[in-house]
Amino acid sequence: MATLGTMDEPTGKPLTESEVADLDAYWRAANYLSAGQIYLLGNPLLTEPLRAEHIKPRLLGHWGTTPGLNMLYTHLNRVIRQRDLTMMYVIGPGHGGPAIAANTWLEGSYSQTYPDVSRDAAGMARLFRQFSFPGGIPSHVAPELPGSIHEGGELGYSLSHAYGAVLDNPELVVACVIGDGEAETGPLATSWHSNKFIDPRTDGAVLPILHLNGYKIANPAVLARIGDDELTRLLEGYGYRPYLVEGHEPEHVHQALASTLDLALDDIAAIQTEARAQQGTPRRRWPMIVLRTPKGWTGPHDVDGVQVEGTWRSHQVPLSAVRTNPDHLRLLEEWLRSYHPEELFDDAGRPTEQLLAQVPQGDRRMGSSPHSNGGLLTQDLDLPELSGYSVPVRAPGETAHEPTRVLGNYLRDVMRASLPHSNFRVFGPDETASNRLEALYDVTGKAWNAEVLPTDEHLAVDGRVMEILSEHTCQGWLEGYLLTGRHGWFSCYEAFVHIVDSMVNQHAKWLKVSRTLPWRRPIPSLNYLLTSHVWRQDHNGFSHQDPGFIDHVVNKKAEVIRVYLPPDTNTLLSTAEHCLRSHDYINVIVAGKQPEADWLGPEAAALHCARGLGIWDFASNDSGTPDVVMACAGDVPTLETLAAVRILREHLPSLKVRVVNVVDLMRLQPSTEHPHGLSDADFDALFTTDKPIIFAYHGYPWLIHRFTYRRTNHHNLHVRGYKEEGTTTTPFDMVVRNDLDRFHLALDAIDRVPGLGQKAAEVRQWLTDQRARHHAYILAHGEDLPEIRDWRWKGDLS
Numbered sequence: 001m002a003t004l005g006t007m008d009e010p011t012g013k014p015l016t017e018s019e020v021a022d023l024d025a026y027w028r029a030a031n032y033l034s035a036g037q038i039y040l041l042g043n044p045l046l047t048e049p050l051r052a053e054h055i056k057p058r059l060l061g062h063w064g065t066t067p068g069l070n071m072l073y074t075h076l077n078r079v080i081r082q083r084d085l086t087m088m089y090v091i092g093p094g095h096g097g098p099a100i101a102a103n104t105w106l107e108g109s110y111s112q113t114y115p116d117v118s119r120d121a122a123g124m125a126r127l128f129r130q131f132s133f134p135g136g137i138p139s140h141v142a143p144e145l146p147g148s149i150h151e152g153g154e155l156g157y158s159l160s161h162a163y164g165a166v167l168d169n170p171e172l173v174v175a176c177v178i179g180d181g182e183a184e185t186g187p188l189a190t191s192w193h194s195n196k197f198i199d200p201r202t203d204g205a206v207l208p209i210l211h212l213n214g215y216k217i218a219n220p221a222v223l224a225r226i227g228d229d230e231l232t233r234l235l236e237g238y239g240y241r242p243y244l245v246e247g248h249e250p251e252h253v254h255q256a257l258a259s260t261l262d263l264a265l266d267d268i269a270a271i272q273t274e275a276r277a278q279q280g281t282p283r284r285r286w287p288m289i290v291l292r293t294p295k296g297w298t299g300p301h302d303v304d305g306v307q308v309e310g311t312w313r314s315h316q317v318p319l320s321a322v323r324t325n326p327d328h329l330r331l332l333e334e335w336l337r338s339y340h341p342e343e344l345f346d347d348a349g350r351p352t353e354q355l356l357a358q359v360p361q362g363d364r365r366m367g368s369s370p371h372s373n374g375g376l377l378t379q380d381l382d383l384p385e386l387s388g389y390s391v392p393v394r395a396p397g398e399t400a401h402e403p404t405r406v407l408g409n410y411l412r413d414v415m416r417a418s419l420p421h422s423n424f425r426v427f428g429p430d431e432t433a434s435n436r437l438e439a440l441y442d443v444t445g446k447a448w449n450a451e452v453l454p455t456d457e458h459l460a461v462d463g464r465v466m467e468i469l470s471e472h473t474c475q476g477w478l479e480g481y482l483l484t485g486r487h488g489w490f491s492c493y494e495a496f497v498h499i500v501d502s503m504v505n506q507h508a509k510w511l512k513v514s515r516t517l518p519w520r521r522p523i524p525s526l527n528y529l530l531t532s533h534v535w536r537q538d539h540n541g542f543s544h545q546d547p548g549f550i551d552h553v554v555n556k557k558a559e560v561i562r563v564y565l566p567p568d569t570n571t572l573l574s575t576a577e578h579c580l581r582s583h584d585y586i587n588v589i590v591a592g593k594q595p596e597a598d599w600l601g602p603e604a605a606a607l608h609c610a611r612g613l614g615i616w617d618f619a620s621n622d623s624g625t626p627d628v629v630m631a632c633a634g635d636v637p638t639l640e641t642l643a644a645v646r647i648l649r650e651h652l653p654s655l656k657v658r659v660v661n662v663v664d665l666m667r668l669q670p671s672t673e674h675p676h677g678l679s680d681a682d683f684d685a686l687f688t689t690d691k692p693i694i695f696a697y698h699g700y701p702w703l704i705h706r707f708t709y710r711r712t713n714h715h716n717l718h719v720r721g722y723k724e725e726g727t728t729t730t731p732f733d734m735v736v737r738n739d740l741d742r743f744h745l746a747l748d749a750i751d752r753v754p755g756l757g758q759k760a761a762e763v764r765q766w767l768t769d770q771r772a773r774h775h776a777y778i779l780a781h782g783e784d785l786p787e788i789r790d791w792r793w794k795g796d797l798s
């Protein structure tokens with residue numbers, strides 16, 4: 001056992017000479033195939049001397065990380081075979097794509113997925129040519145690569161993805177390589193703590209492997225330069241038991257890595273066996289590996305008089321002028337021949353029996369892991385009937401409910417029904433209760449295996465609500481969970497979900513590409529519930545007011561993105577059910593948690609959500625010929641619109657008003673741009689071709705213009721929304737500050753309906769006065785005017 005500050009560095013030699021030779025041959029083959037992908041357009045087996053025309057015109061890809069990744073793949077295959085493990089490989093430095101392509105080709109998974117890239121000379125030539133080549137595959141561990149759930153293009157998410165994958169997969173071990181550069185990122189740094197949320201009885205295990213190759217792109221990596229003592233303390237501080245494998249002599253590293261993997265997997269097996277045999281589940285110190293090997297290992301040592309192997313210079317292509325510089329060409333040939341391809345592949349380019357004997361069989365191959373193509377394993381959720389949760393609505397606006405609290409009851413029973421299948425979890429940065437979803441705690445707890453005090457609530461080692469104050473980790477866990485075929489729900493404050501803007505980008509890209517790959521089965525959608533939204537930050541104020549996540553996600557491919565703004569409880573329930581049934585989408589639902597008027601009964605809500613938008617007859621008096629269209633999207637804008645409509649209809653009874661509510665924001669886009677988009681004819685019918693439209697929108701107003709700029713009546717569209725005016729103030733003052741209040745919406749209508757301004761001069765003045773009254777009142781009393789607080793939509797005014 002290591003003493004503090006010293007990593008275990010196993011010294012055993014578990015391998016026979018011939019086993020070392022076998023492993024080394026496999027590793028050399030993987031390295032050869034990796035370098036071949038980066039460099040070769042022809043002459044894949046080096047059957048003739050290397051010439052400039054055999055070299056790719058553009059040399060792209062990353063060599064530096066690759067030999068280490070190959071070394072690990074080689075040895076993971078060994079332990080998979082020996083222990084019959086179900087293992088997946090997640091690679092933080094996903095720029096090491098050639099390594100995974102090489103290994104999955106060697107093991108046969110690649111050719112099984114892409115039969116034209118056969119496991120022979122012709123296939124090898126294709127494998128080489130297609131890499132980072134127009135019409136081929138990307139340089140990273142992208143969705144195109146079998147066995148991958150993690151592209152790794154954007155660094156930082158490997159460990160949270162790995163942990164998400166092992167939740168509720170008790171047999172799965174994920175070997176997760178973390179780049180020493182990647183380890184400097186915020187998301188990676190916080191994700192070490194995932195080990196406090198694992199239940200060894202029902203979850204699988206992550207084996208983190210910190211790849212200490214010393215460098216990032218042009219700099220040393222911090223963790224490689226703080227000394228073993230400090231690094232050990234850091235990793236132990238995160239709750240791990242680090243084992244060190246260090247060296248550059250292949251034979252030594254083979255022995256050290258083999259004995260270390262044996263020990264680490266023994267540790268994992270012991271933890272799991274012990275935990276699964278008894279009731280007590282104290283926190284465990286899970287093993288991890290620190291692999292300190294040279295960056296660009298086995299590549300050219302010196303190029304143009306400077307050292308490349310073992311330095312940052314090997315990050316991408318160690319030899320960059322091979323086509324024009326005969327010296328580089330010679331070095332490349334020496335380098336490639338140093339692996340002795342003639343010993344590794346037969347005359348037909350097939351891997352030798354020696355290599356084939358080392359790969360696991362069938363689904364045990366990491367490139368064929370069903371977990372890495374999670375849709376294969378997805379079992380749809382058993383969703384309870386909504387009727388058990390929906391609220392009765394006798395008349396619109398008569399009653400009020402807290403939408404997310406009611407949703408919480410539904411999610412509780414979704415969770416309950418999922419328990420036998422262990423395939424649903426709720427994620428959030430400590431906001432499940434704050435977002436009023438606490439009914440979930442009737443059936444499950446919050447995952448937690450660290451210390452528990454008597455004053456804590458709902459903490460449980462086997463809890464299925466995952467709360468950590470790291471939006472990055474929540475998102476990473478959830479993505480890992482979804483990508484391995486299970487279902488999830490992420491509830492987050494609207495303003496702070498921006499923290500994962502970049503992660504959602506990456507997931508959207510993953511989905512976009514996956515959808516084009518017939519062999520990748522659809523996975524459950526990524527569902528966001530953004531509550532505690534911009535308009536109701538009573539406790540917090542300006543820092544918490546930002547509805548821009550919607551603007552962010554709609555930049556992604558239309559076929560992947562869905563945005564919903566349910567205006568009340570029943571529409572939220574219907575939307576949630578729809579999202580939980582869906583696949584391959586990113587669903588963003590924005591809905592309030594404060595008591596809100598119930599506008600639609602269960603059936604009307606279901607219909608409205610199915611349409612995505614529609615005329616609200618109960619609030620309209622236009623009989624098919626409106627003078628003005630009052631449109632709204634979002635709960636607070638809907639309330640203000642209806643209040644404005646009531647003012648207009650009371651004060652100007654001859655004015656014909658049509659109310660259109662939008663729940664599915666994507667309906668506003670042209671049908672050519674989004675699968676949910678309305679045809680122009682449908683849009684014109686709802687919004688007219690020539691009448692003013694006053695549109696009250698939840699978020700930044702420009703988005704509505706962006707969606708509708710091609711519509712016939714766009715020049716008559718006037719949008720009110722959040723214009724970055726906020727502070728800690730009353731709910732109504734928030735809308736007043738942003739001109740989204742009922743008085744301003746009514747003013748907008750008066751000003752935009754031709755000829756109405758003069759006739760309605762008195763009403764206009766009254767409306768302006770109301771805003772002034774409001775202002776004076778809140779300054780004096782600290783709360784909204786009673787008639788604002790107690791306002792209810794009442795009866796039929798027509």
Ligand SMILES: Cc1ncc(C[n+]2csc(CCOP(=O)(O)OP(=O)(O)O)c2C)c(N)n1
Nearest residue numbers: 065093153154155179180181182215216217
């Ligand atoms: C979040 C993020 N920032 C920057 C980059 C650009 N980048 C690509 S590779 C790399 C260095 C990675 O170093 P490390 O994680 O140590 O990987 P390795 O040394 O194994 O190549 C950087 C900074 C990135 N891909 N992602």
Ligand SMILES: [Mg+2]
Nearest residue numbers: 180181215216
């Ligand atoms: Mg590195």
